Amino acid sequence: MPLTADQVRxxxxxxxxAQGFDLEDVHLTHSAGRTDLSIVVDRDGxxxxxxxxxxxxxxxxxxxxAPETADAAYVLEVTSPGVDRPLTLPRHWRRAAGRKVTVDFADADNAAAHLRGRVGAVDDDAVEIVVNNRGRLSSTRVVLTSVTNAVVGVDFSRPxxxxxELCGLDADEIARRRAAS
Structure with missing residues (x-):
């Protein structure tokens, strides 16, 4: 019987x-008697x-x-989430603080809405999206349960x-990010 994601998990x-990571996902692909096993992990920082x-x-x-995998031929990859990983949990949003995101959500009138901006303050219920409109900064609170899709985008700009600061980053983190860009 082929190895399953639940067994691996x-x-x-x-x-x-124990190593301080969250197990984000397990991907298994079975082909020609071999299993490609990708384990996606993440942590703050x-x-x-x-x-x-x-x-x-x-x-x-x-x-x-493990007895479950004793007969299984597999190729293991341990990786962090890619840039295109959807933001679905509060911890995903926290880890994306200050990064540029595209967010689709239902607004207060339940109409479809779309924002591009940076991840600001996050709690268990909502996230602030910081928008820079030609130098004018604003912040919009988006309730997490209203989000239909959200992904981190590739960002070539220098914020x-x-x-x-409006995203809630401290001086050390701001200096580190600005030095890297």
Missing amino acids: RLVEPVVA GGELDVLAGLSRQLSDILDQ SVAEL
Whole structure:
């Protein structure tokens, strides 16, 4: 019987959590007697490549020793979410603070609405989207349950300090981001 995502999830989730990560997704593709296994993890502050490589080795050891995977030939990839990952949970929004997003949602009148801006303050119920309209900054509160689609976009612009401050980033994070752009 082919390996299932639920089996993998049960095996790896305790190790992923112990390393301070959230298990975001498990993808399995079965083809020609081989299984491609992609485990998507994330945490506040992201995951550096060397940390992900170490986690990959740990997960490989767990999977190699588990009876459920003893006969399974698989190729393992441990990765962080891609830029096109939908923002569906409050933690996804928190981790995207200050990043440019495109958000489709239902407004207060239940009409379809669309915003492009940066992720600002987030709580369990709503997110502030900071919009820069030719230098005029504004913020719109969007209730998370009204969001129908939201993704982080590729951003080639250099946001102003004021824009990043309105997103709630501290001075150190603003300096780090501005130095990187």
